[in-house]
Amino acid sequence: MSEGRADPIVTDALIIGAGPVGLFQVFELGLQDIRAHVVDALPHPGGQCTELYADKPIYDIPALPVATGRELVERLLQQIAPFAPQLHLGQEVASLQKLAGDDGRTVFAVETTKGLRFHARTVFIAAGVGAFVPRRLKLDGIEAFEDSQLFYRAPSDEAFAGRHLVIVGGEDAAVDAAIRCAEPGLNKAASVTLVHRRDTFAAPAAQLARLQLLRDSGALRVVAGQPTAIEHDGGVLKALQVDTPDDGTQSLPLDALLVCWGLSPKLGPIAKWGVALERRQVIVDTKKFETSEPGIYAVGDVNTYTGKRKLILCGFHEATLAAFGAAARLRPDDSHQTLYTTSSPKLRKLLGVAPPDDAASSGTTGG
Amino acid sequence: MSEGRADPIVTDALIIGAGPVGLFQVFELGLQDIRAHVVDALPHPGGQCTELYADKPIYDIPALPVATGRELVERLLQQIAPFAPQLHLGQEVASLQKLAGDDGRTVFAVETTKGLRFHARTVFIAAGVGAFVPRRLKLDGIEAFEDSQLFYRAPSDEAFAGRHLVIVGGEDAAVDAAIRCAEPGLNKAASVTLVHRRDTFAAPAAQLARLQLLRDSGALRVVAGQPTAIEHDGGVLKALQVDTPDDGTQSLPLDALLVCWGLSPKLGPIAKWGVALERRQVIVDTKKFETSEPGIYAVGDVNTYTGKRKLILCGFHEATLAAFGAAARLRPDDSHQTLYTTSSPKLRKLLGVAPPDDAASSGTTGG
Numbered sequence: 001m002s003e004g005r006a007d008p009i010v011t012d013a014l015i016i017g018a019g020p021v022g023l024f025q026v027f028e029l030g031l032q033d034i035r036a037h038v039v040d041a042l043p044h045p046g047g048q049c050t051e052l053y054a055d056k057p058i059y060d061i062p063a064l065p066v067a068t069g070r071e072l073v074e075r076l077l078q079q080i081a082p083f084a085p086q087l088h089l090g091q092e093v094a095s096l097q098k099l100a101g102d103d104g105r106t107v108f109a110v111e112t113t114k115g116l117r118f119h120a121r122t123v124f125i126a127a128g129v130g131a132f133v134p135r136r137l138k139l140d141g142i143e144a145f146e147d148s149q150l151f152y153r154a155p156s157d158e159a160f161a162g163r164h165l166v167i168v169g170g171e172d173a174a175v176d177a178a179i180r181c182a183e184p185g186l187n188k189a190a191s192v193t194l195v196h197r198r199d200t201f202a203a204p205a206a207q208l209a210r211l212q213l214l215r216d217s218g219a220l221r222v223v224a225g226q227p228t229a230i231e232h233d234g235g236v237l238k239a240l241q242v243d244t245p246d247d248g249t250q251s252l253p254l255d256a257l258l259v260c261w262g263l264s265p266k267l268g269p270i271a272k273w274g275v276a277l278e279r280r281q282v283i284v285d286t287k288k289f290e291t292s293e294p295g296i297y298a299v300g301d302v303n304t305y306t307g308k309r310k311l312i313l314c315g316f317h318e319a320t321l322a323a324f325g326a327a328a329r330l331r332p333d334d335s336h337q338t339l340y341t342t343s344s345p346k347l348r349k350l351l352g353v354a355p356p357d358d359a360a361s362s363g364t365t366g367g
Numbered sequence: 368m369s370e371g372r373a374d375p376i377v378t379d380a381l382i383i384g385a386g387p388v389g390l391f392q393v394f395e396l397g398l399q400d401i402r403a404h405v406v407d408a409l410p411h412p413g414g415q416c417t418e419l420y421a422d423k424p425i426y427d428i429p430a431l432p433v434a435t436g437r438e439l440v441e442r443l444l445q446q447i448a449p450f451a452p453q454l455h456l457g458q459e460v461a462s463l464q465k466l467a468g469d470d471g472r473t474v475f476a477v478e479t480t481k482g483l484r485f486h487a488r489t490v491f492i493a494a495g496v497g498a499f500v501p502r503r504l505k506l507d508g509i510e511a512f513e514d515s516q517l518f519y520r521a522p523s524d525e526a527f528a529g530r531h532l533v534i535v536g537g538e539d540a541a542v543d544a545a546i547r548c549a550e551p552g553l554n555k556a557a558s559v560t561l562v563h564r565r566d567t568f569a570a571p572a573a574q575l576a577r578l579q580l581l582r583d584s585g586a587l588r589v590v591a592g593q594p595t596a597i598e599h600d601g602g603v604l605k606a607l608q609v610d611t612p613d614d615g616t617q618s619l620p621l622d623a624l625l626v627c628w629g630l631s632p633k634l635g636p637i638a639k640w641g642v643a644l645e646r647r648q649v650i651v652d653t654k655k656f657e658t659s660e661p662g663i664y665a666v667g668d669v670n671t672y673t674g675k676r677k678l679i680l681c682g683f684h685e686a687t688l689a690a691f692g693a694a695a696r697l698r699p700d701d702s703h704q705t706l707y708t709t710s711s712p713k714l715r716k717l718l719g720v721a722p723p724d725d726a727a728s729s730g731t732t733g734g
C-alpha cells in the first residue's frame with residue numbers, strides 16, 4: 001500500500017453494476033446476511049433501465065404486468081432498502097487484483113476511476129453490456145480540454161452562465177441543455193449554438209416547440225453539420241470546426257463545448273481481470289454463476305452459459321444462486337439450506353419485518 | 368381410440384400445474400406465440416400460493432417488495448390474460464403416453480382424472496411438490512361413501528341442510544364449515560358435531576369466538592377424539608366411531624361426514640411417465656429445463672439440477688428457458704433470437720398492447 005492513501009473499504013461483497021440485476025444481487029446477498037457495496041459508472045442506480053428505457057414499458061417481469069424502467073428500479077431500491085447497500089456512483093472499476101488476505105483467504109483489491117479502493121472477499125460482476133460512459137467526440141487534441149472547457153454532462157446548472165456555448169447532439173439531452181442555457185435567467189449563456197448533423201431533433205413535442213420559439217427569437221441558433229476539428233490557442237479551446245451539408249466549413253467560436261451524444265457501453269477493464277471470456281461475455285457455471293476465478297461471480301447480461309438469454313428475470317435467478325455460492329464460500333460451515341421469507345424467522349429478521357405468525361405457519365396442511 | 372368418447376383437445380403445449388411457475392409458463396409460451404392448456408388438481412389457480420400462504424407475505428419476488436400469495440397469483444393471472452390460457456381445474460393428470468403423431472412427430476396423449484384428454488406437442492410439468500389432494504380419512508370401507516355421504520370439501524352451500532353432519536378437523540376449514548352449518552339459515556344442518564383430536568382449534572380469533580357462541584347455545588357440539596371406524600348398513604353410512612381421550616369409544620350418528628384435514632401433495636403418476644427422476648424430483652438440463660424425454664419440460668419445485676433451489680423466482684427463469692426450448696422444438700426453422708417487450712413490435716402485438724414508440728426506440732444512445 002502506498003503512503004498517504006485512505007485505507008481500502010473492507011467488505012464481504014462488492015457488486016460491479018447497479019442495474020436491476022446488480023440491485024437484486026444486494027437483496028439476495030442480504031438474505032444470506034452478507035452486506036454489499038455497489039459501484040456504477042452512471043450517476044444514478046438502474047443501469048440500462050434508467051438510461052435507455054426509463055419511460056418505456058416492460059412487460060416480462062414476472063408478476064409485474066407492466067412497469068417502466070424507472071418503476072422497476074424504484075421497486076428494486078425499495079426492496080433492497082432493508083440491507084442498506086452502499087452505492088458508489090459515477091465511477092467505473094479501473095482495476096481488480098487478487099491478493100492473499102491476512103488469514104490466507106483470497107481478497108480482491110479493486111480500485112475505481114475516482115480512486116476508491118476495496119478489499120472484497122467476493123465480487124459480483126453485474127456490468128450488463130459494460131459501463132455506460134458518454135460517447136466521446138474524437139477530434140485531434142480534444143482530450144486535453146475535458147472537464148475544463150469540454151463536457152459530456154453539464155457539471156452544474158450555472159456552469160455555462162455568461163459563456164459562449166456550443167452544444168453537439170440531436171436528442172433530448174442536447175435539446176434540453178440548449179433550452180436551459182438559452183432561456184432568460186441567472187444560468188443563461190452568452191450565446192448558444194446547437195450543432196447536429198441535420199436540422200431535425202428527436203425530443204418530446206413540447207421541447208421541440210420551446211426550441212423553435214428560442215430559435216425564432218434569436219436566443220439560440222442551430223447549425224447543421226459534423227464536427228471535424230477544434231481550434232485552440234495557448235491551451236485555450238477557441239472554436240469548433242464543422243463541415244456543413246453544402247460542403248462548406250464553419251468555425252464556431254466558443255468558451256465551452258457540451259457534447260450530448262448519449263452513452264455507449266464499455267466493457268472496459270473486465271477483460272483484464274483474468275476471468276475466462278467468450279466473445280466478450282464472462283463464462284460462468286449454472287450452479288453458482290461463478291467465473292473461472294473462484295470468488296468472482298457474473299450475473300445478468302454480462303455472463304454466458306449454455307442456454308443463456310439476456311433477460312432481466314434470468315439475471316434475478318442467477319443473482320440468487322450466486323448469493324448462495326458466495327454464502328457457501330464465506331461461511332463454509334453453515335448449512336445453506338433454502339429458507340423462505342413466508343416462514344423463516346431468520347429471513348424476516350434480516351428483512352426487518354415482523355416474524356411469521358406461528359399459528360398460521362404450523363401444520364397448514366395437517367389436521 | 369375407444370368409441371363414443373370426445374375427441375382429444377389438440378394443443379401445442381400442456382402445462383401440468385397452475386401454481387405461480389405454471390402460470391408464468393403460460394406467459395413465456397405466449398411470448399413465443401404458443402398457446403397453452405393448464406391442468407391443476409385444485410379448484411382454483413395458484414397452487415401452494417393460494418392453498419398454503421394466500422394471506423402470508425412473500426418478500427423475495429424480484430421488484431415486489433411484499434405480496435401475499437393471493438396477490439402474487441392475481442398479478443400473474445393479470446399478466447397472462449392476453450394469452451387466454453384454458454384452465455382445467457379440479458382434476459389431476461392420470462396418465463401420459465407418448466404417441467407418434469399423424470406427421471410422425473411425437474405427441475403426448477394425456478388424460479385427467481375427469482376423463483379430459485389432450486394430444487399435446489409439448490408438456491410442461493410444473494407440479495410443485497405434487498397435486499394438492501385432500502388428506503383422506505383411512506378407515507375400512509369408507510371409500511365407498513365418497514361423494515355420496517363422505518366429503519372432503521362441501522359440494523355446495525346447501526349440501527348439508529337438514530342433515531346430521533359430522534365434521535372432522537381442527538383448523539380454519541373445519542371451524543368455518545361447522546359455523547356455516549350450525550348458524551341459523553336455509554343451509555342449517557339438523558345437527559353439527561365437530562370432531563378433533565383435542566378440544567383446541569387453530570383459526571382466527573373471530574371465528575373461534577363464533578364457534579364458542581354456537582357451542583354455548585347448543586347449536587353444535589365438539590367431541591375430542593380420533594376416528595377409528597365407520598358403521599354402515601345396507602349401503603348407507605350410519606355413524607362414525609371415535610376413540611376419546613378417556614379411553615372410551617363414542618359412536619356419532621350421521622347422515623353426512625365432512626373431513627377437513629387439509630391438503631397433502633401427491634406426486635402421483637408422474638413417476639410412471641418415463642422421465643428420469645432423482646429422489647422423486649424430475650431431472651432436467653439447465654439449458655432448456657427439458658426432462659429425459661424430449662418435448663417434456665419440468666419447471667419449478669418439481670425439478671432438480673445441480674444448484675437447484677426451490678424458489679419461485681428460479682422457476683420463472685426455468686419457465687422462460689423451457690419456452691425457448693419448446694419454440695425451437697415446435698418451429699425448428701425459426702431464429703429464436705431473444706426479443707424484448709420494450710422494443711419488439713412482434714412481442715407487443717402478442718401482448719395486445721401498443722407498439723413501441725419508434726422515435727423513442729431508435730438510436731437512444733446515438734447522436
